[in-house]
Amino acid sequence: MLDGASTAWTELSSKARLRWIMALTLTVSFCSIVYELMLAQCLSIILGNTILRYSITIGLYLFSMGMGALGFLFWNKEKSPQLLFVIEGILSFIGLVLPFLILGGDQFLRETVFGSAPSNVFSNSFIWLPSWIFVHAVIILVGLLSGAELPILMELARQQGGEMSAQRILALDYFGTFVGSLAFPLLIYESLGLVAGSALVGGLNAIAAMLILYLYKETRKPLRHLLCVGGIVCTCVLIFHEAALRKILMEYVFG
Amino acid sequence: MANLTTLSVLALFTSFASMAYELVIAQTLAILTDEVIWWESCSIGFFIAATGLGVFLYEHMEKISLTDFFMKAEILLALVGLLALPFIFFLHIVYRIYIVDYLAHGHLSKPLNWVMFACQAPNLFIGVLSGFELRVLFELIENKTNGQNTRSQIVILVIYHLGALVASLTFAVFILKKIEPFQLAFFASLLNGAVALWCLKTELSSRFSESLSSVQQNVQQKPQLRPALCQLRPALCLLVLASYGIVQWGWGPLKELQIKNFYFNNVKATMNGGVFEKTGPIGLSKIKSWADQQASVQRHFTAYQVVDVVPDAKDSEVWKLFLDGHFQFSSDTERFYHETIAHVPIMITGKVPENVLVLGGGDGLLARELLKYGDRIRQIKMVEIDKEILELAKSLPFSTLNASSLTHRRLDISIADAFTWLRQSRNQFDAIYIDFPYPYTFEGLRIYSTEFLSLVARHLSKDGFVIMDIPIFGAGDPNWQDHVSSLLARSGFPKVLAFEGGYGETFLLGVTRERALPFAYKDLGIRLETLNQKWFASEENHLELTHGSTKDVNSILKPRRISLPDVWK
Numbered sequence: 001m002l003d004g005a006s007t008a009w010t011e012l013s014s015k016a017r018l019r020w021i022m023a024l025t026l027t028v029s030f031c032s033i034v035y036e037l038m039l040a041q042c043l044s045i046i047l048g049n050t051i052l053r054y055s056i057t058i059g060l061y062l063f064s065m066g067m068g069a070l071g072f073l074f075w076n077k078e079k080s081p082q083l084l085f086v087i088e089g090i091l092s093f094i095g096l097v098l099p100f101l102i103l104g105g106d107q108f109l110r111e112t113v114f115g116s117a118p119s120n121v122f123s124n125s126f127i128w129l130p131s132w133i134f135v136h137a138v139i140i141l142v143g144l145l146s147g148a149e150l151p152i153l154m155e156l157a158r159q160q161g162g163e164m165s166a167q168r169i170l171a172l173d174y175f176g177t178f179v180g181s182l183a184f185p186l187l188i189y190e191s192l193g194l195v196a197g198s199a200l201v202g203g204l205n206a207i208a209a210m211l212i213l214y215l216y217k218e219t220r221k222p223l224r225h226l227l228c229v230g231g232i233v234c235t236c237v238l239i240f241h242e243a244a245l246r247k248i249l250m251e252y253v254f255g
Numbered sequence: 256m257a258n259l260t261t262l263s264v265l266a267l268f269t270s271f272a273s274m275a276y277e278l279v280i281a282q283t284l285a286i287l288t289d290e291v292i293w294w295e296s297c298s299i300g301f302f303i304a305a306t307g308l309g310v311f312l313y314e315h316m317e318k319i320s321l322t323d324f325f326m327k328a329e330i331l332l333a334l335v336g337l338l339a340l341p342f343i344f345f346l347h348i349v350y351r352i353y354i355v356d357y358l359a360h361g362h363l364s365k366p367l368n369w370v371m372f373a374c375q376a377p378n379l380f381i382g383v384l385s386g387f388e389l390r391v392l393f394e395l396i397e398n399k400t401n402g403q404n405t406r407s408q409i410v411i412l413v414i415y416h417l418g419a420l421v422a423s424l425t426f427a428v429f430i431l432k433k434i435e436p437f438q439l440a441f442f443a444s445l446l447n448g449a450v451a452l453w454c455l456k457t458e459l460s461s462r463f464s465e466s467l468s469s470v471q472q473n474v475q476q477k478p479q480l481r482p483a484l485c486q487l488r489p490a491l492c493l494l495v496l497a498s499y500g501i502v503q504w505g506w507g508p509l510k511e512l513q514i515k516n517f518y519f520n521n522v523k524a525t526m527n528g529g530v531f532e533k534t535g536p537i538g539l540s541k542i543k544s545w546a547d548q549q550a551s552v553q554r555h556f557t558a559y560q561v562v563d564v565v566p567d568a569k570d571s572e573v574w575k576l577f578l579d580g581h582f583q584f585s586s587d588t589e590r591f592y593h594e595t596i597a598h599v600p601i602m603i604t605g606k607v608p609e610n611v612l613v614l615g616g617g618d619g620l621l622a623r624e625l626l627k628y629g630d631r632i633r634q635i636k637m638v639e640i641d642k643e644i645l646e647l648a649k650s651l652p653f654s655t656l657n658a659s660s661l662t663h664r665r666l667d668i669s670i671a672d673a674f675t676w677l678r679q680s681r682n683q684f685d686a687i688y689i690d691f692p693y694p695y696t697f698e699g700l701r702i703y704s705t706e707f708l709s710l711v712a713r714h715l716s717k718d719g720f721v722i723m724d725i726p727i728f729g730a731g732d733p734n735w736q737d738h739v740s741s742l743l744a745r746s747g748f749p750k751v752l753a754f755e756g757g758y759g760e761t762f763l764l765g766v767t768r769e770r771a772l773p774f775a776y777k778d779l780g781i782r783l784e785t786l787n788q789k790w791f792a793s794e795e796n797h798l799e800l801t802h803g804s805t806k807d808v809n810s811i812l813k814p815r816r817i818s819l820p821d822v823w824k
Contacts, residue, residue, distance in 0.1 A: 033303075037296050045701065045811045048640065048672040049559060051285055052430050054295040055278050059423020062274070066416025070409055099812060110678070128675065167311070174307025181300020185293040193813025246812050254678070254706040255713050 012215070018160040020215055025153045025169050027208050028088065029176030030183070031201045032146035035095060036061045037184040038198055039139050042102040046135070047128065057139055064140045068147020075148075077155055081216035084152045085224065087145045088209035092231045094142060095202025096238060099194040100249055102138065106131035107253045195249070196242040203235030259399070259407050261453075263414045266392050268450050269329070270418025271425075272443035273385040276336040277302045278426045279436045279443075280378050283343050286561060286579060288367050289695045298378055305379040309386015316387070321398070322461065325391045326454030332384045333447035333495050337502050339377040340437050344513045346373060351516050352536045389415065433556045433643065437506060441499075448495050455492055514554060515546045517580065518565050557643035564652075574652060576618065578692050586656055588758055589620055591785045592724075595756035596688065597624035598786060600722045600764050602777040603752065608685030612714065613637040614673040614702075616690035617644040619657030625688075626660055627781040636684070637668045638676045645670070673702060677710040685716050689723035704811045705746045712747030712767050720766050727753045727761040727798075734805065738815065739763070741803030754797035763800075772799075 012020070040057035044050040075083060094101065109130040150173050157165040188197040210228040213220050238245060281298035285291040318324040350370050392415065396407050422443075429439050520536040537545045550571070553564040560578050567573035567585070576583040584592060601607055611632055613621055617639040625635055639645055645668065647653060649661050660666065669676060673691075689711070694700040701707065703725060711721050727736055743751045748765030752772045755761055764772065776791040790796070809815040 033300065040295070041292070046675075048674065048701070049430075050291045051282050051295065052427055052558075054291070055282070055423050055426050055430075058278070058295075058299050059274065059420045059426075062423075063416045063420035066412060066419075070412060073409065103812075107678075171307060171311060174304050177307075178300045178304035181296045181303070185296045189292065190814060193810070195812055242813075243807075246810065249812070250706055250709070250810070254709050 014160045025172045026176040028149050029173040030180040033177045033180035034201050035142045060139050061143045064143025065147030068144035072148045072151040080152045080155050081219045085212045085219045088205050092202045092205035095198050098198035103253050195246050196239045199235050199238035206231030266411050266414040267418045268446040269388045270415045271422045272446045274419040274422035275443040276381045279440045301375050302382045305382020306386045309383035313390040322454045322458045326451050328384045328387045329447045329451035330491050333444045335380050337444040343374045348516045431558050512546050514552045515549045559641045591758040593620045593624050594785050603772050607631045609633045610684045611635045612684040612687045614689045619648045619661040621690050622660040623657045635666050638673050640672050642670045683716045685719045687721045705808050708746030737803040738805045740800040741805035742808040744802040751800040
């Protein structure tokens with residue numbers, strides 16, 4: 001069944017393929033900014049002072065995005081689809097587990113590093129440090145991966161429709177970011193919450209990864225199909241069991 | 256033509272300035288509207304989208320030369336960045352005078368948010384100009400290297416993004432060092448001005464060389480002098496310089512005007528001969544002379560909030576405390592609040608607690624009340640996030656009001672985020688007093704979440720109680736009371752009693768196990784000024800909250816609301 005479908009997809013015209021790349025761009029840029037805003041929100045949950053957390057996250061995000069875009073310059077352009085698949089896969093995984101990773105990771109680090117130590121000035125003053133480093137490292141990682149997405153998509157579009165298409169991709173990337181920045185406070189955070197919201201965005205990344213598999217024959221491997229399907233199934237589970245999972249996370253972190 | 260080092264410095268300056276403007280605009284809007292998440296998110300979205308737009312529009316812009324175009328962009332950026340905050344403050348003044356009352360009677364939710372959308376105009380403009388900057392920098396480096404040297408382009412790209420990071424870190428330092436955000440915008444504008452001056456110098460020297468060579472080639476021909484000088488570019492630079500002076504001089508009075516307008520220039524309703532008369536607010540034409548007659552508001556920036564000490568318009572002895580523009584207490588009526596929160600729970604539970612935890616309460620007024628019990632309360636632990644508010648409360652006029660409670664030997668103060676402190680602490684307390692501002696923003700809702708209250712329940716001893724203030728009675732969201740009941744029940748408080756203080760505030764008393772909570776006056780052996788038996792006799796001022804039926808209670812992982820409904824503001 002997969003083979004039949006994949007034959008049809010590989011026979012797509014350049015125009016149709018370009019349209020899918022544009023949809024891909026819109027999706028991934030939307031996801032990237034939502035991840036960053038979610039990370040800023042998680043930071044403000046852990047450490048307080050929301051304005052400060054958002055400001056630092058935005059600066060780190062823009063910087064690491066630039067570095068991610070730079071990194072692509074040193075990558076073999078012929079393997080762009082494979083790299084894009086890997087990036088989407090990692091981002092999807094981060095999205096699916098984001099609140100568990102950040103809040104659970106924070107609790108785990110606090111307990112592991114300082115939990116058994118006797119209460120002293122050092123442990124009281126620096127208990128936040130390991131998780132602070134960890135959360136900021138995740139922000140940088142997401143920024144780096146998101147930054148690399150854009151030049152890859154521009155390169156893929158260029159291959160289909162020349163420089164003009166690459167410029168369209170750039171425009172869509174900015175538009176996706178804009179939509180994401182409005183969707184997070186208006187729809188995602190209040191309506192879905194962090195657990196279901198990040199799962200939804202992770203699911204979108206998994207769908208994007210699946211689309212890459214269908215668009216580029218060279219990326220296809222059975223395990224990759226399985227991972228994409230697994231990502232989408234996990235998204236559904238996380239969204240439908242959001243309340244129960246939130247309770248588990250809450251009990252682990254806040255007792 | 257500029258070398259790589261010069262271009263790197265230009266890239267750093269320009270990206271730093273643009274990012275600094277965005278951060279300052281977002282923060283100012285967040286504070287003015289109480290919508291931190293909303294404005295932080297959408298400001299960065301607008302900014303990035305506008306930068307993309309600028310990158311595209313660049314192709315369609317008419318350019319005499321690259322440096323000339325760059326200079327124009329920098330001059331505009333310096334001006335827009337410099338005037339953005341005065342514009343926002345001016346718009347806020349106009350909103351308070353002409354719009355707030357009009358919109359308050361309509362059905363528009365959060366009217367200030369809609370009005371403040373106009374403040375995204377400078378943000379958009381800055382974004383577009385930043386897009387131009389990026390393209391110019393790349394063209395300059397391409398011209399220098401004839402499009403061959405990718406390494407130079409990479410260096411510029413890295414430094415441009417580094418500028419954004421440096422700006423956000425500088426902004427963080429400004430917040431933590433309590434420096435006014437306007438100073439960062441002013442500094443950023445100076446950087447744009449410096450870049451514009453560099454462009455002017457480059458443009459002039461380039462024009463001069465062109466003219467000179469043309470004169471040398473053909474002595475008969477009149478030199479084609481179309482230097483930047485003739486096109487008033489230096490005049491524009493002078494305009495920017497003059498703007499620095501004007502804005503720096505005018506910022507103080509504008510800020511004071513905005514503060515006074517916010518606190519004093521309201522609609523006043525009076526009864527005149529049986530007729531209800533409405534006066535005010537003072538219009539823009541008379542506001543300057545009106546403001547000069549008003550007493551000054553003492554404003555303090557802390558790392559967490561803006562603290563205003565506002566003198567009473569009628570009585571010079573009376574003053575009020577506002578945090579981020581929200582009323583906290585008035586020096587003449589605060590005892591109604593603090594005596595109620597401190598002593599009523601002890602009367603109801605019938606036992607003076609030995610170990611007490613106070614979360615918040617940095618003004619020292621609750622501590623003043625608790626210290627009245629002497630040695631009966633063995634230890635009072637206070638956790639306050641804001642060091643500056645504690646320092647302020649140790650000085651006049653606070654220290655007179657709180658009887659210097661914060662320096663008392665039995666009070667142990669930790670400067671920490673209450674959430675973090677509770678997660679870390681293993682201690683148990685007989686009473687936990689939560690004395691935070693109302694949850695106007697997410698920051699506030701974070702501490703009125705089921706996660707926070709569960710932590711509080713975990714730190715209570717078997718017969719311990721928690722007392723907190725949260726709006727319950729009155730008009731507004733009909734589901735709110737049910738929501739609060741559910742929130743407390745799910746956080747480990749099966750029995751909750753709500754009661755109204757003498758001045759209209761609502762308090763919630765929660766215990767971790769079912770037991771009787773008789774609402775009756777009891778002599779505690781201490782001097783009280785506002786609490787009496789008559790007040791307790793009323794049937795209407797207390798209510799036992801039954802387990803609510805709300806399924807989704809407020810959680811930091813899924814907030815029921817990012818901020819309180821308008822009705823509570």
